[in-house]
Amino acid sequence: MxxxxxxxxxxxxxxxxxxxxxxxxxxxxxxxxxxxxxxxxxxxxxxxxxxxxxxxxxxxxxxxxxxxxxxxxxxxxxEHAKRVEEYCLRHGIGILPYSDAFYPDRLKQIFSPPVLLYYKGTIPDMNEKLCLGIVGTRHLSDYGRRMAYRLGYELSLCGAYTVSGMARGIDTAGHIGSLDAQGCTVAVMGCGLDRIYPPENRWLAEKICANGALVSEYPPGELPARHHFPQRNRIISGVSQGICVVEAARGSGSLITASMAQEQGRDIFVLPGNVGNAGFEGSNDLIKAGAVFFTQTTDVLQTYEPLYADSVDLSRLSQEDAYAAYDELHVPPIYTPKRGQRNNTPFERTAAGKHDTGKRSKTGQHTAVFDTENNGVPSPVVLQDEQQQKIYDALQEPHTVDELAQLCDMESRQVSMQCTMLELSGHITSAPGGLYCRATPEEG
Known part of the structure; x- marks a missing residue:
């Protein structure tokens, strides 16, 4: 970049x-x-x-x-702040505080700006370039999928940064479009950056980190929760000059983002849908309420071209592409798992079904040392915290947070928090697929 x-x-x-x-x-x-x-x-x-x-x-x-x-x-x-800071240093998570020159100026102007942003990857200078949000339903139509991809691709091709939430559906399609155009895209998460949600987008998160950033106001260990997503939506609109609503039914969470964008004084662009199509009723309501409708990417970019003449270049978009019908564009398929279906990707389990524990951070301190007089078997670990002891004892084999919550009869939020503390102290380590396992002593 x-x-x-x-x-x-x-x-x-x-x-x-x-x-x-x-x-x-x-x-x-x-x-x-x-x-x-x-x-x-x-x-x-x-x-x-x-x-x-x-x-x-x-x-x-x-x-x-x-x-x-x-x-x-x-x-x-x-103490808690020190543990979080150390965790971030060990896991390559950056911290952008409100006082930093790279903290987006527009974000400072909203009603409740984040005190800081945790991030992975590279945060572009959003103060100098055009940033546009792409939002919409998780339950997208083929038309919405193609148009979200096209919008992300063409915005990036012409020099704009895109911002979305990496949710299923429209968000995912927009991010992929930007990445395919070799553009910069930012995903605002509703959980800690040690969690990837939805889990099937782990591959997408890695690609975004290579050509943009994952950002969150939530510290490591924070699980995704329903109330987090409206909170993160204010950041998507807050860093953007405008929000593009691609497809939204009545009740869609993207309408919350549009409402926040209006409160923040941002532009709202809406892709219209057919009359009577329930998937676009929310979109059409926005247009009736005064939002600007767009039918092609140039409709959005022309609004900002005079302000960003040095960085936004519509000539990169050929006339043929600009006016192409939505079904004439090549759009890769976007996987959306069926409800209740587990996504066993190579990132989560090996082909043999065994857990890949990965490598432990060398900066962690061990208290479970090898007893050389006991044939290399680790000495018993006794922890002061009862919940941490219960979790550690349950990790005879790798488990996810949800699995540990069932085994230990604890809430997932409590398990997540205690796992972060155990990882910071060097007792356990995280592995691909959201798994935790006991840390092993380093080879001498």
Whole structure:
């Protein structure tokens, strides 16, 4: 990627900026999509300064802070933030705080900006280039699939960055189109970056990291949850100049993104559908409410071409391509598993059905050392935390979080959090396919 960009690789093998630790603490204290974040950071745009302030000083500077927020900001322990920071360093996850010059300016202007963004890959300079969101239904039609792919391809071909959520359906088609055009695309996740959701898009996540970035405001270990996705949608629209709704039924989550885009003052472009087609009723409602309809990519790009004359070039799109019928374009098939179907890809299991445990990070500290007087058998591991002990004991063989939750009679969220802590302490390691296994001592 030749444009100015920030990559997670710059953080690997080096200590992160000391201030990043306080931004992690602040993000943890406020939580995702906190409505008071904007007011707090507008008044005090420095996490270290906020950390050093007591409750009285905070209330004097930002009088409208709620009691809950003040109480959370009064908790000064950095232990969790240190564990998260170390985990990110070991796993190639970059951290882009609100104070960083590469933090998107448009995102700072929304009502509840993320305190920081975790990322994998390379975040392009969104302050200088045209960024457009591609959103739509997970239950897409063939028409929607082809048009989302075409939109992603042609936006990237002409020099725009694309942003979406890597969800099934329209999101996936748009990302693939951008990648096929050798463009830069950014996927905003609704979970920690150590989780890939949906799991069948693991291959897509790897390709996006090579030609763009995965970003999330959620720390490692955070599982996807229903309420996360509306929260992440505000980031998709927040970093974009405009949102392109490709296909949306009434009740589609993409309508939430469009609503947020309107609140943020973003442009909304909508692909119209046939009257009476339930899959496009939400789209057509947006058009009736005043959104701009588009029938080809140039309709969208012409809006911004004067502002981005140096980077947006419609001449890269031939007239023949621009006016081609949707069914004349080559579009690769996009796999969508049937409900309840497990996706056993090579990333998850070997052909023989055995788990591939991968390599353990060399920076982890072991407490399960080999006992040389006991024929190389690891000494019993005794952990202070009861939940962690239960999980460790259950890992006689590799398991996923959901499997561990059943074995240990715990909630998946609790298991995920404790697995992250066990991995940070070096007791367990993660493997392809969302599996966890006990860490093995390094060969001498």
């Amino acid at each position: 030749t444009e100015k960009a920030v990559t997670a690789e710059k953080d690997r093998g080096n200590d992160m900026d000391t201030d990043v630790l306080y931004w992690i603490w602040l993000s943890d204290a406020l939580g995702a999509s906190n409505k008071q974040t904007g007011a707090l950071l507008s008044a005090i745009p420095d996490a270290l300064e906020i950390y050093r302030m007591d409750a009285v000083a905070l209330c004097e500077r930002v009088p409208k802070l709620s009691r809950t927020v003040v109480e959370n900001l009064s908790q000064k322990s950095l």
